[in-house]
Amino acid sequence: MKNKSTDMVNLNTPIIGDEVDRTRIGKKATIHPGCRLLGSKTLICDGAELGFEAPVTVNNCYIGPNVKLKGGYFENAVFLEGAEAGSGAHVRSGTIFEEQASIAHTVGLKQTVLFPFVTLGSLINFCDCFMAGGTSRKNHSEVGSSYIHFNYTPNQDKATASLIGDVPNGVMLNQNPIFLGGQGGLVGPCRIAYGTLIAAGSVYRKDQLKPDRLVFEGGGRGGSVPYSTGIYRNVKRQAFNNIVYLANLVALMAWYTHIRRRFIGERFPQALYEGLIDTLHLAISEKIKRFTGFCEKLKESGKLYQQQMGDSASANLILQKDQLVNNRDQAGDLIRRCLDSIDSYQNQAFLSIIRRQIDRVGPGYIDVIKSLDTDEASQGTLWLQQIVDEVTGRMLALFPAIR
Structure with missing residues (x-):
């Protein structure tokens, strides 16, 4: 051998x-x-x-x-x-x-x-x-x-x-x-x-x-009830929370694009910044994929739900599922368009504050952010919250039944 x-x-x-x-x-x-x-x-x-x-x-x-x-x-x-x-x-x-x-x-x-x-x-x-x-x-x-x-x-x-x-x-x-x-x-x-x-x-x-x-949560009450896999009986909260999560990631991309890159230097090299942007793009793409996959499942779920519930099926739940199924691809396209136009999500007044603080405090990200006073920080928060609200609103316009 x-x-x-x-x-x-x-x-x-x-x-x-x-x-x-x-x-x-x-x-x-x-x-x-x-x-x-x-x-x-x-x-x-x-x-x-x-x-x-x-x-x-x-x-x-x-x-x-x-x-x-x-x-x-x-x-x-x-x-x-x-x-x-x-x-x-x-x-x-x-x-x-x-x-x-x-x-x-x-x-x-x-x-x-x-x-x-x-x-x-x-x-x-x-x-x-x-x-x-x-x-x-x-x-x-x-x-x-x-x-x-x-x-x-x-x-x-x-x-x-x-x-x-x-x-x-x-x-x-x-x-x-x-x-x-x-x-x-x-x-x-x-x-x-x-x-x-x-x-x-x-x-x-x-x-x-x-x-x-x-x-806090206590011990749950035990029991056994009928259950059928594949039937979503409440989709509003899951869909809404996914939309808000995606909107927050778009706001984070705006923060990285317009604020984080001002700190590129010895402690935050260009290659590290590029990796940060690439990884956030990767994360957003994954979240779009998971949201789209969830919406796709609702087509079959709607059929199973109506078969099981008959005349007692909720018309509003059926409508929610139909909208999520029919407009799922538009939702992903909308988020991608937001990312493509991320340069437009800019707030010059807040950016000027950051530049001034870098000149005053130095190039350290943590030091600069913590040096902002309450009013200055509020300006930055308002800017990002407007992005979250805008993206959320545009997404919800595709699915009005889950507002």
Whole structure:
């Protein structure tokens, strides 16, 4: 029997794929033995450290200065200055860590945006979320350990992204933090206001739109009732929350395009900015796909619902489903047109404020944003909220029955 040779990997050095552009790896970055670098887009800035606790695999990620990825797998994600991830991380496509956002060990993320300072504990699955809130590393939004964002429905769709905070207020870094208590869960799609504290052990299924509230869920009553997969009995909330989520991502693109790029420099290089824009485009495309897929399912759902309910079927629910089915492609086209015209979403007065503060405070993003006074921050929030409201209104015009 012929012996077959085995390709042995030298674990004493990092493994760098042939496609990786080595000029995009900072000379002052620390990459520990056993790490793998893959992907032609991969960028690793000076001061970054990979693999201190366990091997790290990076595939087409954009890693900013002083980022620490301690162990795990990272693909098509962005990490801005000072972000951190503990061992066992599984961070996938469409994920953005803004400055000083962090996760502890064994956390799974996909299509998730974490604003500055947001902290996730250990043993967490938090896919398809946006989370903001807090003012510093000492006063930050947090998700307790062993938390789950439930992002897959019994009807087998993932149009379930949750908005924990929002973009217009969150970018100003002046909101009360949000706390999601450990050993709990959030059933998407939800919208959660700033200052919300969801008690540990709660599986929360509602929107909490009033700020600064303690909310909790007790043990549910047991039972057994008839159930048919594929029949959506309430589509209004799911559709509306998806629309608001998409509108917030359009506002975030406007913020990145008109404000973030003013900070390009040593701490925020051009290549990192480009990666941020590309990743947000990727995230928005995924959300359009999931929303469209949800709408497509409603065609069959409508038939099943009417067969089951007969004369007692809700005419309004049938109308909602018909509009979502018939206009689903127009919704995606509308969001793409908004992105194509993102340059038009500009506020010169607020941009002038940012330029003045950069000249006064320096080039640091966090320092400049936190230097804004209440009136200045309100101007920026109003600008972004107008974008959210405009995009939401245009989307709802396609589906008037869910207003």
